[in-house]
Amino acid sequence: MLSRPKVGVATWVFGKRPLADTLAFLGALEKLDGVELAVDVLSESAAAVQELLRQHELTLFSLVPENVDLAHPEERVRSEAMTYYRRLIDFAATVGAPRVVIRPFLGRERPLTTWADEMGWLETAVRELAAYASAHPLQLVYQVVNRYESCFINTGEAALAFLDQIEASNVYVALSSFHMNIEEQDAAGAMRKVGEKLSLLHMSDSNRRAIGQGHLKLGLHLWALQDLPHEVPIILDILPPQSNYLLPNLDSSMHKRLEKDLIESTNWF
Template structure:
């Protein structure tokens, strides 16, 4: 397993500077942020320069106003358009793919309505991801943030294509999974990426998660992807990030 860190957490003006800091702090890669309005595609020149300079950027974490499980057809179509663009760009960079939540919390709707629409959207995204040699990875969020997909098992149920996979998140798992280690083991065939943060959404080591057990489970199931730090930092990044990478590496 390798360590990555979300680019928004890193000091520096350029990706090259941020990656340089990340490496010095004990990380191996930068997880990119994929904003809406096709802004990620607008970064193509910047990303290509960074790649040429050796910046390791395996995954894009989508940060979009609309998601693939949006009950509004227009919002859903916009999410698919944005994600298709991000899949194309990360494919050009030789990356793994794009992670995305499925929906936002909202008042209950007729049973099955949103899931049917979600399945259609994922079919489109899965085909697009396959064409570009990358993955679309579904990230379950807790019940207060997502009304459709809260557990790894629910995300696995949506993996009807080889190009649709799962991204776990330890913060959300702490809220939703009865047994996080068992859930990781059961999701193993579809688990392509992991995002890490504490039970309190701060950096690992500040809460009550059993890192030895969860990271040990990932090792036992043969997970070889990245552990991408994405949380609120308690303290200055210059001090916090080196301590955090050292803390996590104790369990790898």
């Protein structure tokens, strides 16, 4: 029999909506356990974020970054990205987040120079961030995305090879039902193969919509999670129609649709 996983929502899907409003809505969902937060580390107060989470009884599963570039050919751009991630790690340690998600630069389908050079810069950056984060009891979690969003690390197998190069015990993997539908022959098999290194599962249906509005058999993902020896939270990152994953700018009708879809999706579990 399947046991119920911990379920969270990625707050970035709400776009520029005030965090207080977003957490108030999410806190009212009966079957939601927590959140993956997108925060402005320069303007948000860690104490204020902690108070909002406490007020709405939401567990903080992870922090997700802005779209910065650790693999850019220009050293200045890479340095700015490293500074940003160090601030995000510091914020995570202060607010008590157990995970910081690391993303590739989203929207680059091809390398600007060579794949080998840029992959080398990415490996160096993540290795250095892992050393920086080792002072805190948190994981760095590399998010695997499809080839149309990044030319780096598109499968679970590639993520494991990346971790072998990094050689850092505090670096883990986040997989996504949406991205795996594009890249993996067997999504559940990929999850089992990543195994103890799987730290998060991002979930939406095949079309990035609510659970049940696409063609994925997401129960297979739950069985794969249950086969693992540790708990892996599920983070819902569904989007309403016409929303852009890079700049989700939602009007009132889109917010209403997103809220309806999140209610349906959390009730699925």
